[in-house]
Amino acid sequence: MSELLVDEKNVVVPGEVIAQGMDYVPAVGSFRDGDKIISSQLGLVNLSGRLIKVIPLSGRYIPKKGDVVIGKVADIGFSGWRVDIGWAFEANLSMKEASSDFIDKKTDLTQYYTYGDIVAAQITYIFGSKIIDLTMKGPGLRKLKGGRLIKIIPSKVPRVIGKQGSMISMIKEKTNCRIIVGQNGLVWVQGDDNDSIVLAVDTIYKIEEEAHLSGLTDRIKIFLEAGHGSSKKD
């Protein structure tokens, strides 16, 4: 009886009927009204079994537990740091979670991270929108020294990373750069020579622009190889 009115991976707008009938279940980005499932966001329809999801195409970063984000130290308190992660409120980074070494209470906290430092951290706890706790204990979570920081639209981050990190590891491999992608849309790139950094940054911007196209990986591969060839010629 149930019927899908919009094909998978199509763009839907708020208020658009995605499916009719009780066989489908609304998940993130959609809701039920009577026997219809309606999109509540501008996004792409994603179907997994009976679940209908709408993956947003635009909008701000909304913090989620478990996300690795890149933030800027905005304030220092008695027992920790406040980190700007691009959300309406700053996140807490407590002394206990800030480093794998023991930090004594009397220590001057600026010795570890000071105002304006860029850090990669993971969200451990969220309550409402005001309380967000971060940790820096974990692989790859550290203070980011040097390098370039670029900003992309947060909803395009999954494409930059790719399935099981396929896209990002390809860029890393071809450009020989160290890259950290924050779920909040900040990307940190560090490399040994300027050409490869520029290529990596250009590639990330290209992915952001073409995030909705299929066959993206192949095109990025060609782009990376062509870019490398031209930079060598110069």
Added chain:
Amino acid sequence: MVQAKKTEKAERSDGRKLNEMRKMEAKVGIIKRADGSAMFKIGTTVALAAVYGPRELFPGFMQNPEKGILRCNYDMLSFSVTERKRPGPSRRSVEISLVTKNALGSAINLDQFPNTVVDVFIMIVQADAGTRCAGITAASMALADAGIPMRDLVSAVSVGRINGKIVIDLDKEEEDYDGTTDIPCAFMSRNNEITLLQLDGDISAEELKQAVELGKEGCKQISEIQKKALKERYKEIKNE
């Protein structure tokens, strides 16, 4: 000669039919630094809308720990009308900001973003009647573009009565005509829910029903244009 013939046949001063709206145009994503933005043009009326947020709300006592709040700001730019409009808020713009907030507020859902605010700025670049409706229509697209969860898009149009005839989308000339009744209304087209209904002038209950019905039809058309504009932004990438 041709002109005279046209006015003879036409039911309205600019040659439109009673249920015909002016030419419309919509575009999404016009302001780069905003979280969401849109332009809506109806005839020579042009409205721009920009959405920022969810972001931290100041002053802090206005924060609602249960859900985010919506703030709207409507303004006509000084060059939008023939005689220079003094810039800044006025009695009129404060009222329109409020009705816009109420018209959009019932469509959006900010439960997920407690203590925050979503700011909507509406600028009228060219005014030729129906500016609050154009503003609401543009703002609704901008909200969708900003990724705010919504129950439906809001579309708005003005209807009215001129010389005893019910018409849709009045222009400035018609609006200023003696004895004209002006009824701006906004709809969520999926379930035909009314989110804005104002009335300036006098009208009988029966005529009001007719007018609202006409507005409903008009809003359906506008909502199609809104949908198309929102999808257009991602279409070019898809077809490449």
